[in-house]
Amino acid sequence: MDRKQLVSGVLAKARKYRSFTRWISDGETAQRIAALSEKLQRRASVLAKPTENRIRRRAREIWEENGRPSGRDEEFWFQAExxxxxxxxxxxxxxxxxKPSEPGDDLA
Known part of the structure; x- marks a missing residue:
């Protein structure tokens, strides 16, 4: 799975959880769900940050997915980047x- 798909999935969960707060009348529960949503968004940002080691691992995955061909290392590196x-x-x-919002804002 490429990094964009992974980040997209985490962000989708964050949006889903954030939308749950509209339906919850208990303020404490709504706050906890909103906090979870924010945590997932931060996690998505961390997952998206490229490091040389992460790029190297992803390039190797792509290389292996393509049958380990020789001479295409730069192509796979650039794809990972x-x-x-x-x-x-x-x-x-x-x-x-x-935008940061207070849990339960949509309840009134």
């Missing part, structure tokens, strides 16, 4: 698109 860049962009959009 692109995947991380796409995931990072997705996480940044989610961070900038979500």
């Amino acid at each position: 692109r995947e991380f860049h796409d995931a990072e962009t997705l996480a940044e959009k989610a961070d900038s698109g979500s």
Whole structure:
């Protein structure tokens, strides 16, 4: 699974949990669910951050998925970098698109 899919899945869970707070009348429970949603968004940001080691591991995965061909190392490295860049962009959009709100704001 590429990094963008992983980050996208974590962000989808965060949105889902955040939407649950609209339906919950108990303030403490709504706050805990909102906190979980925020934690998932932070986790998505961390997962999207490229490091040389993460890129190396993903490039190796891609190489193995393609039957371990020789001479295509740069291609797989650049593909891994692109995947991380796409995931990072997705996480940044989610961070900038979500405004902090108080749990239960939609209840009134």
